[in-house]
Amino acid sequence: MSETVMSEERVKFVLDEPDIPTHWVNLMADLPGEAPPPLHPGTKQPAGPDDLTPIFPMGLILQEVSAEPEVEIPEPVREVYKLWRPTPLYRARRLERALDTPAHIYYKYEGGSPPGSHKPNTAVAQVYENAQAGIRKLATETGAGQWGSALAFACRLFGLECEVWMVGSSYDQKPYRRSMMEAWGATVHRSPSDVTESGRAQAEHTTGSLGIAISEAVEVAAQNPDTNYSLGSVLNHVLLHQTVIGQEALAQMAMAGEEPDVVIACVGGGSNFGGLTFPFLRRVLRGQAKTRFLAAEPAACPTLTRGVYAYDFGDTVGLTPLMPMYTLGHDFVPPPVHAGGLRYHGDSPLVCGLVKQGLVEPRAYRQNETFDAAVRFARAEGIIPAPEPAHAIRAVITEADAAREAGEERVILFGLCGHGNFDLSAYDAYLAGKLEDPEFSQADLDTALAHLPEAPALV
């Protein structure tokens, strides 16, 4: 036995039910300067709350534009959070020993929720506001299925119907995610479907795309007064809801008696990253702490590291407002890496603004090096991570190596936003040496960037 075991070593920092946060943290209130507004896709004028009412309830629109530093969590939402929150914070002592690092590594684990990721933190809040507004049904898209299953779960708890358009290739490859949504009572369509005009018009794209699936869900929401649309990331109110993660982590790091030197999370649309980091970032903005923040993304979809900071559409088809963000171009199609949740051409405007200001450092990693990191983590800590947070683990290992080289006891905190139980075929391919390690096409990127819509330049 090579284990060094000390019984007094704390591994898990546990909060109790009353410790579930009572408010969400709205970082917008603490950001310096005026954020560039989203623009109406037709007029190119700033888009206001009224532009969003056909598909979002006013409760969420007000959260989207709120200037208050904190937003109270409705009691029925906190009640549902009790089903899996507070989530544990772990000290990764076995990983530290495996890496032979003096760094102290902590991770906040969101995979214990029924759908297996951080997504229900916002799904529940969104369904609640829609239920309050008298909405009967929510329509959404899903790629790999994490978001769709979280919304199906939340809709069931509040008695709303849920209709999901699932990207065709994922629908075929991940039947278990579809079954999970159906077990919670959702209706799942293979996209492109024949039940919408958008779907019928795109019928020749048989494998589907997130852009087509969004169009189908938005079409149904816009046409039916009792149906709204729901988005799983990118928007301010979605990141707001996820700040329960970082608030709990702040309390748990205090229990551990440590202050993180660096906080690390993966970024797709930004909700996992914002959820963990914003409560820590606010302390930096208020001069209460000095912390570095790393945003880990796939080298195959390098939005923050290789994109341009410009106004662009949030979807492929061009139906949404123009968003100020780092973008690879709305019609850029990244290669099919397994971290489906990170395959997005843009990112949350809030997160992009922080990168632009130098408060957040982006890092990009290849698929095989992230799976190498994931397997090292699984064999040390037990939990098999989803491919998305494996990008954060890759960054953690680099930071832990740097701490060893510097001979410093640095404190690292990262977000383990979901388990990999539905991604084991990717592990299978990796362990068999058959996992692809795709690069994006520079020519495709150049083409997509040439298609950016005309809009005011961002500084």
Place this chain on the structure above:
Amino acid sequence: MSETVMSEERVKFVLDEPDIPTHWVNLMADLPGEAPPPLHPGTKQPAGPDDLTPIFPMGLILQEVSAEPEVEIPEPVREVYKLWRPTPLYRARRLERALDTPAHIYYKYEGGSPPGSHKPNTAVAQVYENAQAGIRKLATETGAGQWGSALAFACRLFGLECEVWMVGSSYDQKPYRRSMMEAWGATVHRSPSDVTESGRAQAEHTTGSLGIAISEAVEVAAQNPDTNYSLGSVLNHVLLHQTVIGQEALAQMAMAGEEPDVVIACVGGGSNFGGLTFPFLRRVLRGQAKTRFLAAEPAACPTLTRGVYAYDFGDTVGLTPLMPMYTLGHDFVPPPVHAGGLRYHGDSPLVCGLVKQGLVEPRAYRQNETFDAAVRFARAEGIIPAPEPAHAIRAVITEADAAREAGEERVILFGLCGHGNFDLSAYDAYLAGKLEDPEFSQADLDTALAHLPEAPALV
């Protein structure tokens, strides 16, 4: 919104890391009378510790025959338990409302462990004792994969090799469970394999069986001095290790300020049932409580409800000692229900003795009525249960209905021993109305019971 939400309602009862039990509960010390001993399969004389040394380490053999009421948990085992223990106890308030019952329903959830079930509670303890004995590798069989993945996980944490023979049909149908074991570094064979004599001799049975897989693993363990065999249920020491579940549940029911009127768990080999109930049963045996205990099993494999109480082999081939238990006959092959963990012809001698004495009431349920219960639970509480604990949920609903009819506020506690993330194809079939609802064959049962080995009768 039809929800009745009260913010003061406790949903989850949380223990802290120091509350992980320090001892396992050995019910044998409190059982009245002398338990019938296992018999050597050749001599039919009582089998002693020495008969087990070729495949088990002495540390586990001493636990198997211990007369002490409590056995101390080694500190390195408690250290590993910290990765997922203590596990939460939930009050199923949403299920209570959905069932419109005055009953108070509690469940102890073991699905948060990395392999997703209660199995690692004993896997870790078994691997530790083998590591202490200088064993380098463990061999085992697995059906649906829960046990194999728990042992793979535990072996990785203590640096042992793990070799698993997985029943051929499951190997083909559940590639994700195989990938999970491989992600933790185990070697997985499709059984019957060509690497053992037993496997080669059974090559024509291409779909395999648990009996063949056991023979392959035992053969490898018996032939290699540095390799031992590991079993995931049935034996006394396995049930002993699982009593961490019931001890935590006792403390959590005290936090809730309630005393269970009935405790319910599913039974396959008996380790989940024993783990939850034995700490409660000890209080009944000591006159400190009056509690009913229900053991839920599949009607397709009705060991406790339709079997005979007799000496029989633990495996199909007839290599193990004769065990005193309820049995359907060692060569009875139950129909392929999805609750693979409950498809065993016998049951733990300890649990069978309690049934024989009337302290535990067995109940049998059909496959479709258990999936109906599982879907009702998933839609109320969020967690999608594995097919095995769905049998317990079926029994819970019956008890909750009885409480409503009696107008009594009865307290029900049950064990939710694993999640159903790897069983969603079965949910798919159920929701599509295509799930089979098999009965066992009475003729097959009669034949199997005619094959019972000659041995002293049990009273």
